[in-house]
Amino acid sequence: MSISHPKRICQIIKLKPSAVEEYKGIHAAVWPGVLAALERAHIMDYSINYYPPFRLLIATMKYTGSNFEADMKAVSEDPETQKWWAITDGMQESFVEGAQGSGQDVPWWTEVEEVFRFEGKSQ
Template sequence: MPIDLHPGKRICQVVKLKPEFYDEYVKVHAAVWPSVLELLSKYHIEDYSIFYLEQYNLLIATMKYLGDDYEADCAKMVEEDANLKWWKMTDEMQESLVAGSLGSADSKGWWLNVPEVFRHDH
């Protein structure tokens, strides 16, 4: 059996940022609530970054998931009060690219998942 040299799942997601919220979005992410950061770790998410592509008002998130069941962990995250409060605040600043999504707690998702087409690890 081959050895998996690259455990985990890399994830990339996009969502639109309402341009009038740029400054506020940057401000709240400069001081993310400790309870939200703890939940990322609890549910096996690390190496999480969000980038901003200004000409398209796109937020691009990348992260690594190191758990055993991504879907189950995502379902548990939706039940966490700190996440629900954080998402309520940040969802107001965003527009989802997921058709019919009502927010980050929606089972459809809020951030659009982007498929990986190339990977090089060294």
């Protein structure tokens, strides 16, 4: 897959009520190895927001590489990221039927369709 501009991605998942503070705490100090794996995979401008009424985590990011599938496979094979997911997946509830966790064949997070984008005028 070759892209000429960043691919923007939005994903959602539920946060377990008992895990809110722990999830926020671990994300206040994300492990350097996890961030390095994302950077190697051409992920940038990554953020996760939380909407408490629906216990909804909303992740947005930009992918700037040229082979998304291969880069995501590399992230899923990263040992530090696998350890991270072993902790964070237990705090989440997937919307995807049959999902067993991050980095598996069935997606853990649900990708959300973009229906509008405004980037403003270039100056």
